[in-house]
Amino acid sequence: MTTNRMLVLAERPTAEVTDACFELRTEPVPDTAPAGQLVVRTCWLGFEPAMRGWLNDLPSYTPPVAIGEVMRAWGVGQVVSSSHPEFDEGSLVHARLGWQEYAVVDPAADEVLAVPADLTSPMLMLSACGLTGLTAYFGMTRIGRPIEGDTVLVTAAAGATGSVAGQIARALGARRVIGTAGTPEKRAWVRDVAGFDDCLDHYDDGIRRALRRAAPDGIDVVFDNVGGSLLDAALFNVANGGRIVLCGSISTGYRPERPEVGLHYYQLLTSRSARMEGFIVSKFADEYTDARRQLQQWVTDGQLRVEHDVLHDLAAAPAGLRRLFEGGNQGKQLLQLAEPH
Amino acid sequence: MTTNRMLVLAERPTAEVTDACFELRTEPVPDTAPAGQLVVRTCWLGFEPAMRGWLNDLPSYTPPVAIGEVMRAWGVGQVVSSSHPEFDEGSLVHARLGWQEYAVVDPAADEVLAVPADLTSPMLMLSACGLTGLTAYFGMTRIGRPIEGDTVLVTAAAGATGSVAGQIARALGARRVIGTAGTPEKRAWVRDVAGFDDCLDHYDDGIRRALRRAAPDGIDVVFDNVGGSLLDAALFNVANGGRIVLCGSISTGYRPERPEVGLHYYQLLTSRSARMEGFIVSKFADEYTDARRQLQQWVTDGQLRVEHDVLHDLAAAPAGLRRLFEGGNQGKQLLQLAEPH
Numbered sequence: 001m002t003t004n005r006m007l008v009l010a011e012r013p014t015a016e017v018t019d020a021c022f023e024l025r026t027e028p029v030p031d032t033a034p035a036g037q038l039v040v041r042t043c044w045l046g047f048e049p050a051m052r053g054w055l056n057d058l059p060s061y062t063p064p065v066a067i068g069e070v071m072r073a074w075g076v077g078q079v080v081s082s083s084h085p086e087f088d089e090g091s092l093v094h095a096r097l098g099w100q101e102y103a104v105v106d107p108a109a110d111e112v113l114a115v116p117a118d119l120t121s122p123m124l125m126l127s128a129c130g131l132t133g134l135t136a137y138f139g140m141t142r143i144g145r146p147i148e149g150d151t152v153l154v155t156a157a158a159g160a161t162g163s164v165a166g167q168i169a170r171a172l173g174a175r176r177v178i179g180t181a182g183t184p185e186k187r188a189w190v191r192d193v194a195g196f197d198d199c200l201d202h203y204d205d206g207i208r209r210a211l212r213r214a215a216p217d218g219i220d221v222v223f224d225n226v227g228g229s230l231l232d233a234a235l236f237n238v239a240n241g242g243r244i245v246l247c248g249s250i251s252t253g254y255r256p257e258r259p260e261v262g263l264h265y266y267q268l269l270t271s272r273s274a275r276m277e278g279f280i281v282s283k284f285a286d287e288y289t290d291a292r293r294q295l296q297q298w299v300t301d302g303q304l305r306v307e308h309d310v311l312h313d314l315a316a317a318p319a320g321l322r323r324l325f326e327g328g329n330q331g332k333q334l335l336q337l338a339e340p341h
Numbered sequence: 342m343t344t345n346r347m348l349v350l351a352e353r354p355t356a357e358v359t360d361a362c363f364e365l366r367t368e369p370v371p372d373t374a375p376a377g378q379l380v381v382r383t384c385w386l387g388f389e390p391a392m393r394g395w396l397n398d399l400p401s402y403t404p405p406v407a408i409g410e411v412m413r414a415w416g417v418g419q420v421v422s423s424s425h426p427e428f429d430e431g432s433l434v435h436a437r438l439g440w441q442e443y444a445v446v447d448p449a450a451d452e453v454l455a456v457p458a459d460l461t462s463p464m465l466m467l468s469a470c471g472l473t474g475l476t477a478y479f480g481m482t483r484i485g486r487p488i489e490g491d492t493v494l495v496t497a498a499a500g501a502t503g504s505v506a507g508q509i510a511r512a513l514g515a516r517r518v519i520g521t522a523g524t525p526e527k528r529a530w531v532r533d534v535a536g537f538d539d540c541l542d543h544y545d546d547g548i549r550r551a552l553r554r555a556a557p558d559g560i561d562v563v564f565d566n567v568g569g570s571l572l573d574a575a576l577f578n579v580a581n582g583g584r585i586v587l588c589g590s591i592s593t594g595y596r597p598e599r600p601e602v603g604l605h606y607y608q609l610l611t612s613r614s615a616r617m618e619g620f621i622v623s624k625f626a627d628e629y630t631d632a633r634r635q636l637q638q639w640v641t642d643g644q645l646r647v648e649h650d651v652l653h654d655l656a657a658a659p660a661g662l663r664r665l666f667e668g669g670n671q672g673k674q675l676l677q678l679a680e681p682h
Contacts, residue, residue, distance in 0.1 A: 271621065
C-alpha cells in the first residue's frame with residue numbers, strides 16, 4: 001500500500017508564512033479511485049501570491065483554508081487510478097491537488113482539466129499556459145488593451161505573471177515595454193531574455209522620477225502586480241487615457257491588516273481621463289481554451305519566453321510560498337514531487 | 342463711456358482663497374466690439390471647484406491664471422455690441438467671461454455659445470444644463486452606467502454636480518440612490534427635494550460602516566466629488582463589478598501639495614472586478630447639444646430639481662469660490678452682476 005504525505009494547515013501565519021504553520025501528515029492512498037473520481041500522483045505544484053490570502057481567516061472570493069485541511073494548491077499530476085470515463089490512467093491533469101503527494105479528486109468539484117496534448121511541457125500548465133499566463137493574457141488584452149505605439153509598464157516583471165504580461169504587450173504592438181524588478185539579476189533577465197526595453201529597480205526611492213525619464217510622454221498601460229508606493233509612482237506617470245490593470249499587490253503581502261501605503265495620486269485619473277481596474281481571471285473561464293492555444297503558439301514561436309524556478313521535496317512547500325514575497329524566485333515558482341512516466 | 346470693473350489675480354493663494362488674492366481694476370468698455378468679437382455685459386458668473394486649481398502655478402489640462410490676469414470664469418451675459426454675424430445685440434450667451442462686469446469675447450477663442458431658446462432660465466446654462474450638468478450627465482451615463490436595480494452613491498450630493506448626478510441615476514432606473522452631504526439642511530434637501538433615498542453625513546467618522554448599513558449588498562456605482570477618506574470608505578463598500586466615477590475631489594481643496602489622505606482599499610478593485618475612472622467633460626463636447634436637451638427635458642418634467650445659490654456684487658466673487666470648499670453653498674453657486682433685459 002502506498003502512503004500519501006501531505007501538509008495541513010496547523011496555525012494561521014500572522015505575518016510571514018513559516019514552516020511551523022504546517023504539519024506533515026501521512027495516510028494510505030486508496031488503490032482504486034472512488035466512483036466518478038481519480039487518484040492523482042502530484043508531479044508539480046504551483047505557487048501564487050493569492051495563496052497567502054487563503055491563509056487569512058477572512059471572507060474573500062475564495063474561502064480560507066481551514067485548520068487541519070491540506071493546503072490548497074493547483075498542480076499537475078498523473079492519473080494513477082481512474083473511475084471517471086473522461087480521464088485515462090496515465091494521463092496528465094491540472095487540478096486543485098493541494099500540498100500532497102497523492103490526491104483523490106472529483107472532476108465535478110475540483111476543476112480537473114486534461115493537460116492539452118499540444119502543450120510543449122506539462123509545466124506550462126502551471127505557468128504561461130495556466131492560470132498565471134491566462135491572468136496576464138486577459139488582464140492585458142481585455143483591460144490594458146495596448147495599441148500600436150503605446151508605452152507599457154509591468155511591475156514585478158520578472159515574476160510569472162508580469163513577464164508574460166509584458167511579452168504579450170510587445171506581441172500586441174506596444175512601442176515600448178518597461179518593467180520593474182527587485183534585483184540586478186532579475187532586471188537583466190527581464191531585458192535580455194524576456195526582451196523588455198528597460199527594467200527599473202522597484203525598490204528605488206526615486207522610482208517616480210525614474211519612470212518619468214523612462215516614459216517622458218507618460219505610460220499608456222500599467223499592469224500592476226505590486227501595489228503600494230510603486231503603483232502610486234506609476235499613477236503619477238499615467239498618460240492621458242491611460243489604463244491601469246490591477247492584477248496583484250505583492251508589496252502588501254496579502255496580509256489581513258490594512259495596507260500601510262495608500263495611493264495619493266488617484267486624482268490624476270480625473271485630469272488624465274484614466275482608468276484603474278481590477279479583475280479575477282475566472283470571469284473569463286469560457287475563453288480559456290482559445291487563450292491557452294494563443295499562449296502556447298507564442299511560446300512555440302519564441303515570442304513568449306518562460307522560466308520555471310523548481311524546488312524539490314514536499315517540505316520545501318512553505319519556502320516556495322515565502323519566496324514569492326521575498327522576491328526569491330526567478331520565473332514561475334514550482335515544486336516538483338515526481339516525474340511523470 | 343461705461344467703466345468695466347474687474348478682479349485680477351494679485352497673488353496666488355497658498356491655501357484658502359482670500360479676498361487679498363485679487364485686485365479690483367477698472368478700465369473703459371469699448372462702445373463697439375472689435376471685428377469678429379462681442380462686448381458682453383456679465384449677468385451671472387458660475388463657480389466650480391476646478392477654478393481653485395487654475396490658481397496654482399502648476400501644469401494641468403487647463404493652464405493657470407497668470408498674475409495680473411482677470412480671474413477666469415464661465416458666465417452668462419447679454420451682448421451689448423456685436424461685430425460677429427452669429428450673435429445679435431441683446432442675445433444671451435454663455436462664455437468665458439471672467440470675473441468682470443463686461444467682457445470683450447471672441448467667439449473663435451472664448452467658447453461662446455448662444456443660450457438655447459428652450460432653456461427655462463438662463464441660469465440653467467451655468468447649472469443643470471451647463472458644464473456642471475453635462476459633467477454629471479456624461480460621468481453617470483458613460484462611466485457609471487447604472488442599470489435597473491443598481492445601488493448608487495453620490496458624494497457631495499447637495500452640490501451642483503452631485504445633485505444632478507443622483508437624479509440622473511434615478512431617471513436611468515437605479516433602485517437605490519444614496520447621497521452624502523455635510524450639514525443637516527443639505528441632507529434634508531437631498532432627500533426631500535432631490536429625492537434621494539437616503540443621505541449620510543460625510544463627516545461621520547463611522548461612514549464606512551454607515552455605508553455598509555445603507556447598502557448591505559454593496560454599491561454598484563459611486564459618483565465621487567470628494568476624494569480622500571470618503572472615497573476610501575466608498576471603495577470599501579464597492580460591489581462586484583462596481584464602477585467608481587472620479588469626478589472631483591473637493592476634500593483635497595484642489596491645492597498643489599500632495600493630498601494627505603491616500604486610498605487604502607484599492608486592492609478591493611481586484612477581488613471585486615471593479616473599476617475607478619476619471620474623465621474631463623470636454624471629451625464629450627460633440628454630444629453637448631443632445632445632452633443639454635435631455636437635461637432640460639428632465640428639468641421640465643420635474644425629474645431633475647435644481648437649486649441656485651446666488652450672491653451679488655463683484656467683490657463677493659472670492660467668497661463665492663471659498664464657499665464651495667467650506668460647504669457653504671446650497672446648490673449651484675452663482676454671482677449675479679446684472680439682470681438681462
